[in-house]
Amino acid sequence: MSDFTLDRPGRTARAANAIDLYRAVWRWHFYAGLFVLPFLLTLSITGGLYLFRDEIDGIIHSDVKRVVALEGASLVRPSEMVDAALAVHHGTAVKFTSPADPTSSAEVTVRTDTGERLAVYVDPFSGNVLGALPDRGTVMWTIRQFHSLKFFGPIARGVIEIAAGWSILLVATGVFLWWPRGQKGGVVSVRGTPSRRVFWRDAHAVTGIAVGGFLVFLAVTGMPWSQVWGGQVNQWANGSNFGYPSGIRVDIPMSKAKLSDAGTTSWSMEQAQVPVSAPSARSPIGLDEAIETFDRLGLHRGYAVNIPTSETGVYTGSVYPDDAASQRVVHLDQYSGVPLLDMGYGNYGPLGKALEWGISVHLGQQFGLANQIVLLLVCIGNVVLAVSAGVMWWKRRPARSMGVPPMPKEPRALWGLLALLAVGGILFPLVGASLVVMLIIDTAIRKLVRPAAA
Template sequence: MTRTVSFYNLAWRWHFYAGLFVIPFMILLSLTGIIYLFKPQLDPLMYPHLLQVEARGTPLSADAQLRHLQQAYPQAQVSQYLPPVDAHRSAQFVASQDGRTLNLFVDPYSGQVLGSQDAERNLQAIARALHGELMIGTLGDRLMELAAGWGVVLVVSGLYLWWPRGQGSAGVLWPRLNARGRLLWRDLHAVTGFWGSALLLFMLLTGMTWTGFWGEKFSGAWNHFPAAMWDAVPTSDQQARSLNSAATQTVAWAVENMPLPVSAHAAHQGHVAAAPVAVAERVSLQQVVDIARARGVVPGYSVTLPSTADGVYTVAIFADDPRNDATLHLDQYSAAVLADIRWADYGGVARAVESGVMLHEGKMFGLANQLLMLGVCLLILLSSVSSLVIWWKRRPQGSLGVPPLRHDLALWKGGVAIMLVLGALFPLVGASLLLIWVLDWLLARLRVAQPVLD
């Protein structure tokens, strides 16, 4: 007799396969997310000698701070300046030297260099790089994107499997804490998965916007600014996203796909883009800081210095409150503001994404936001660990314990449609879903074809 595989059975197996792939990533994302979530509290505790200074008198100009730094580090190539956020904080420079990128901290009152930090090998940078691309570049980014997409499949298939089918609320809305063994772990997994599903989807989807494949396509589709903004501004072939890295965030998501302008003087004179820049030809760093202040850019911004003869100064803040986001590009020779992009220039989708990202990172509503996201991370960890325990307890010796195909439930056509939509929305997921389905079908056919020995 021919049997038809039901969607319930496929959902069960997809949930299992998704879990095998996704759970290690979910654990990593949760742990690194918790570290980055509490960056505002951890950094002052770990690096008080670098970050904190005694307020006294009038601080030195940005250029004077830079001169003191260059005397201490004459071989360093400075790429970025972060002014003190308040009277008790140090100034920070980012520089490259001997193949390393360093964060260099300067007392803004005396010009004393307080110390250095490896910009790519400190706790927060490592946590962020692991969280975004596993510290292995493009391959890691694609794996994280695939894991996030399969995380969505995990949530959707999990909700279908959780959906009450006549049983009571115990084990559905709350765990049966008087249970023991596998039943208790099953309840913990199902109930925490249900209550955390909406928040987990929120975390996955807001995180997906930063990925290099799906996120870049999504950004390109929705982040558009008036063409007139660039009518009188020569632009390069680089985008603002080039200012971001796995370890640091300079410009906001909403402006990542904007072209970087070029300084008009160099463009008109036909300078070669890769030519070294004579510092004396530039406007002063302090003048850039003064323009940022005059234009109301809130403290916490960075100034990225030009690296080429036609490069620009970029003043940027990816603010805790996205309404304070700002990205300014200044001509390095005339200090003319070539672009000034704010919250008011963002489209509706960009505003929603930026707000979602700030909630994701626990920055929008201070400690309350941090604690909420901590709770989400802990729910994810509990759900992940409980699923591993369930799998370990039921797995056959020497086998992964893939759930068997059952045939006693009807096909859920709506569920199939949802899975097809997910595959279309997230192409990497769709391709891998198709691959897994084909492999699963082939393995099933091979098992059926095997002769039964007496």
């Protein structure tokens, strides 16, 4: 008897185990895709648009956001621009955002007498009011709200957190299914024509392997904004909800207000409490002097200044530019003009630095135009993934059936996969809970199908 004959039972068993493992992975890849792909489509379309937020808003809202740069002309004082905005829209000025470049308008955030918040745009060369929009009322802010599902409340944000976790599972199982195993077609090339299922299978596999790593990166770097995981990690990273690392804490009174209450801030500063100005007999320094101080301290251009509206309020200059390393927040005592806290990217802890850098890349801003183009291609690739998956499933799907991939003959093939899922569930609790629910549903489906097949 030959060695080949003697080895055949062992090889047959190994082949059966390999087929069972493939079926188990394929089944969970199908479930992950069923849940993730609708979100992948919407996130990719809205995310691809938001990559070019400044350019798109600059075109759509050019009447209020763009001005003609006058070479050699001096700028109107910030306080005069605020006065001009309040003359048209009565209320209280709560923020002043300086022009980011010579062709940008200044922005005055006004809380009107009716309680509405308006972004009033002023020409910094003439002091004329160009117009107003609801605060965060630009087209790109609307796109951002859709992208994060904030429009639909906390439950929807929880669902998108689950989708991000399942995206990682989708990529991991997809790489396993793509692995060549001796085949040549469908690895880096696409076979057939669009009329054939193999074309869509190959297009899905090749596109997936090209963008899979980027998809995992986007899912992970998008987690800081998530409802449960992001909130909990933010509190842990900031320590006791204070927001500032121990090296920056100084013995000064702090208010209960958070920096994020006044407007957009960096992820690492969301828990940061705002200090208070010590009551004084002297008059406040005023917005113009505060801005002169911020300029002298070297804040990146385009920074915003929160204007104090109470006797203990402070002037807060904050800027979160494209380069994460230039992020900075400075609080000034409104009477003395003395900096109470001055914090930048270099003061963040290791986790804060890593997440802020990842967020900056996620937003397409860390590496400029190249960052935008690469992520736009990834977004297009994600759309191709979703469309090809749908077409491929439709062509494979049996009549009057969901076309769920078959169960492995030996259920133990699922154990290794489930162990990996458990690790992900521990790291991301909402994702873990959804995996348990899906496992229960899958078990119920197997029990229902088994008698019917008998």
